Amino acid sequence: xxxxxxxxxxxxxxxxxxxxxxxxxxxxxxxxxxxxxxxxxxxxxxxxxxxxxxxxxxxxxxxxxxxxxxxxxxxxxxxxxxxxxxxxxxxxxxxxxxxxxxxxxxxxxxxxxxxxxxxxxxxxxxxxxxxxxxxxxxxxxxxxx
DNA sequence: GCCAACGTTGGC
DNA sequence: GCCAACGTTGGC
Numbered sequence: 520x521x522x523x524x525x526x527x528x529x530x531x532x533x534x535x536x537x538x539x540x541x542x543x544x545x546x547x548x549x550x551x552x553x554x555x556x557x558x559x560x561x562x563x564x565x566x567x568x569x570x571x572x573x574x575x576x577x578x579x580x581x582x583x584x585x586x587x588x589x590x591x592x593x594x595x596x597x598x599x600x601x602x603x604x605x606x607x608x609x610x611x612x613x614x615x616x617x618x619x620x621x622x623x624x625x626x627x628x629x630x631x632x633x634x635x636x637x638x639x640x641x642x643x644x645x646x647x648x649x650x651x652x653x654x655x656x657x658x659x660x661x662x663x664x
Numbered sequence: 665g666c667c668a669a670c671g672t673t674g675g676c
Numbered sequence: 677g678c679c680a681a682c683g684t685t686g687g688c
Contacts, residue, residue: 552672636669
Protein backbone atom coordinates (compact mmCIF):
# COMPACT_ATOMS: atom_id res chain seq x y z
CA UNK A 520 0.00 0.00 0.00
CA UNK A 521 1.30 3.37 -1.01
CA UNK A 522 0.62 6.99 -0.15
CA UNK A 523 0.03 9.89 -2.50
CA UNK A 524 -0.87 13.55 -2.61
CA UNK A 525 -3.46 15.08 -4.93
CA UNK A 526 -3.43 18.79 -5.64
CA UNK A 527 -6.49 20.70 -6.64
CA UNK A 528 -7.41 24.33 -7.00
CA UNK A 529 -10.44 24.65 -4.74
CA UNK A 530 -12.36 26.86 -7.17
CA UNK A 531 -12.07 24.12 -9.80
CA UNK A 532 -12.54 21.05 -7.65
CA UNK A 533 -12.67 21.48 -3.90
CA UNK A 534 -12.60 19.11 -0.96
CA UNK A 535 -16.27 19.96 -0.33
CA UNK A 536 -17.13 18.84 -3.86
CA UNK A 537 -15.10 15.68 -3.42
CA UNK A 538 -16.94 14.87 -0.20
CA UNK A 539 -20.32 15.36 -1.85
CA UNK A 540 -19.46 12.52 -4.20
CA UNK A 541 -19.23 10.20 -1.19
CA UNK A 542 -18.21 6.60 -1.69
CA UNK A 543 -18.96 6.76 -5.39
CA UNK A 544 -15.80 8.80 -5.79
CA UNK A 545 -14.78 10.79 -8.79
CA UNK A 546 -12.35 10.60 -11.67
CA UNK A 547 -9.16 12.52 -11.01
CA UNK A 548 -9.19 13.71 -14.59
CA UNK A 549 -7.55 16.51 -16.47
CA UNK A 550 -3.99 15.56 -15.61
CA UNK A 551 -1.73 16.41 -18.55
CA UNK A 552 1.65 15.72 -17.09
CA UNK A 553 3.59 12.50 -17.63
CA UNK A 554 5.07 12.24 -14.18
CA UNK A 555 1.70 12.77 -12.53
CA UNK A 556 0.13 10.23 -14.89
CA UNK A 557 2.85 7.69 -14.17
CA UNK A 558 2.19 8.09 -10.48
CA UNK A 559 -1.49 7.40 -11.04
CA UNK A 560 -0.69 4.30 -13.08
CA UNK A 561 1.13 2.91 -10.05
CA UNK A 562 -1.84 3.36 -7.74
CA UNK A 563 -3.81 0.44 -6.40
CA UNK A 564 -7.31 0.35 -4.99
CA UNK A 565 -7.04 1.09 -1.27
CA UNK A 566 -4.01 3.37 -1.54
CA UNK A 567 -4.46 6.53 0.50
CA UNK A 568 -3.71 10.11 -0.39
CA UNK A 569 -3.72 13.64 0.94
CA UNK A 570 -6.10 16.12 -0.67
CA UNK A 571 -4.28 19.42 -1.01
CA UNK A 572 -5.73 22.79 -1.91
CA UNK A 573 -3.38 24.79 -4.12
CA UNK A 574 -3.60 28.47 -5.04
CA UNK A 575 -6.14 29.15 -2.32
CA UNK A 576 -5.82 27.56 1.06
CA UNK A 577 -2.41 25.99 0.48
CA UNK A 578 -3.08 23.20 2.90
CA UNK A 579 -3.81 19.50 3.20
CA UNK A 580 -7.51 19.37 4.02
CA UNK A 581 -8.44 15.72 3.87
CA UNK A 582 -7.70 12.07 3.23
CA UNK A 583 -8.78 10.26 0.09
CA UNK A 584 -8.67 6.65 -1.04
CA UNK A 585 -8.07 5.27 -4.52
CA UNK A 586 -11.28 3.47 -5.52
CA UNK A 587 -10.54 2.64 -9.17
CA UNK A 588 -7.22 1.94 -10.79
CA UNK A 589 -5.88 3.82 -13.76
CA UNK A 590 -8.12 3.96 -16.82
CA UNK A 591 -8.42 6.29 -19.83
CA UNK A 592 -9.27 9.87 -18.90
CA UNK A 593 -12.85 10.41 -20.05
CA UNK A 594 -12.27 14.11 -20.64
CA UNK A 595 -9.99 13.52 -23.63
CA UNK A 596 -9.66 11.25 -26.67
CA UNK A 597 -5.90 11.43 -26.36
CA UNK A 598 -4.79 7.93 -25.46
CA UNK A 599 -1.81 9.18 -23.54
CA UNK A 600 -3.80 10.31 -20.55
CA UNK A 601 -5.07 7.99 -17.84
CA UNK A 602 -6.51 8.70 -14.45
CA UNK A 603 -7.73 6.98 -11.29
CA UNK A 604 -10.89 7.47 -9.24
CA UNK A 605 -10.66 8.68 -5.67
CA UNK A 606 -13.14 9.10 -2.86
CA UNK A 607 -13.11 11.16 0.31
CA UNK A 608 -12.29 9.23 3.49
CA UNK A 609 -12.16 11.84 6.24
CA UNK A 610 -11.29 15.42 7.03
CA UNK A 611 -7.92 16.46 8.32
CA UNK A 612 -8.93 17.60 11.84
CA UNK A 613 -6.56 20.55 11.53
CA UNK A 614 -5.51 21.39 7.96
CA UNK A 615 -1.75 21.16 7.49
CA UNK A 616 -0.48 24.23 5.69
CA UNK A 617 2.30 24.39 3.15
CA UNK A 618 4.03 26.79 5.50
CA UNK A 619 3.99 24.22 8.29
CA UNK A 620 5.28 21.53 5.94
CA UNK A 621 8.13 23.75 4.80
CA UNK A 622 8.96 24.62 8.40
CA UNK A 623 9.27 20.96 9.39
CA UNK A 624 12.80 19.58 8.79
CA UNK A 625 11.42 16.04 8.64
CA UNK A 626 9.47 17.01 5.54
CA UNK A 627 12.28 18.82 3.74
CA UNK A 628 12.45 16.11 1.06
CA UNK A 629 8.71 15.88 0.55
CA UNK A 630 7.65 16.34 -3.06
CA UNK A 631 5.35 19.14 -2.00
CA UNK A 632 8.49 21.11 -1.15
CA UNK A 633 10.92 19.83 -3.78
CA UNK A 634 8.60 19.34 -6.77
CA UNK A 635 6.31 22.25 -6.25
CA UNK A 636 4.52 21.97 -9.58
CA UNK A 637 3.84 18.24 -9.68
CA UNK A 638 0.11 17.78 -9.20
CA UNK A 639 0.06 14.10 -8.23
CA UNK A 640 2.90 13.16 -5.94
CA UNK A 641 4.15 10.12 -4.05
CA UNK A 642 4.36 10.46 -0.27
CA UNK A 643 6.77 8.37 1.81
CA UNK A 644 5.34 6.44 4.80
CA UNK A 645 7.35 8.56 7.25
CA UNK A 646 6.03 11.73 5.61
CA UNK A 647 2.52 10.36 5.72
CA UNK A 648 2.74 9.74 9.46
CA UNK A 649 4.30 13.10 10.13
CA UNK A 650 1.68 15.10 8.21
CA UNK A 651 -1.11 13.10 9.86
CA UNK A 652 0.42 13.83 13.26
CA UNK A 653 0.60 17.53 12.44
CA UNK A 654 -3.04 17.48 11.39
CA UNK A 655 -4.17 15.80 14.59
CA UNK A 656 -5.03 12.55 12.86
CA UNK A 657 -3.95 9.09 14.02
CA UNK A 658 -2.78 7.27 10.86
CA UNK A 659 -3.96 3.98 12.31
CA UNK A 660 -7.48 5.30 12.68
CA UNK A 661 -7.89 5.88 8.94
CA UNK A 662 -10.28 3.21 7.81
CA UNK A 663 -10.88 2.41 4.20
CA UNK A 664 -14.45 1.39 3.48
C1' DG B 665 -1.89 39.93 -10.76
C1' DC B 666 2.89 38.98 -11.08
C1' DC B 667 6.59 36.22 -12.02
C1' DA B 668 9.75 32.27 -11.23
C1' DA B 669 10.13 27.54 -12.07
C1' DC B 670 9.28 23.95 -14.73
C1' DG B 671 7.42 21.01 -18.60
C1' DT B 672 6.53 20.66 -23.47
C1' DT B 673 7.06 21.70 -28.25
C1' DG B 674 9.25 22.29 -32.44
C1' DG B 675 12.99 24.04 -35.53
C1' DC B 676 17.41 23.01 -36.68
C1' DG C 677 19.38 15.35 -29.74
C1' DC C 678 19.88 20.10 -28.42
C1' DC C 679 17.95 24.18 -26.97
C1' DA C 680 15.10 28.36 -27.46
C1' DA C 681 10.44 29.70 -27.24
C1' DC C 682 6.34 29.14 -25.30
C1' DG C 683 2.60 27.77 -22.04
C1' DT C 684 1.19 26.48 -17.46
C1' DT C 685 1.40 26.04 -12.57
C1' DG C 686 1.29 27.80 -8.21
C1' DG C 687 3.34 30.60 -4.34
C1' DC C 688 3.44 35.11 -3.06
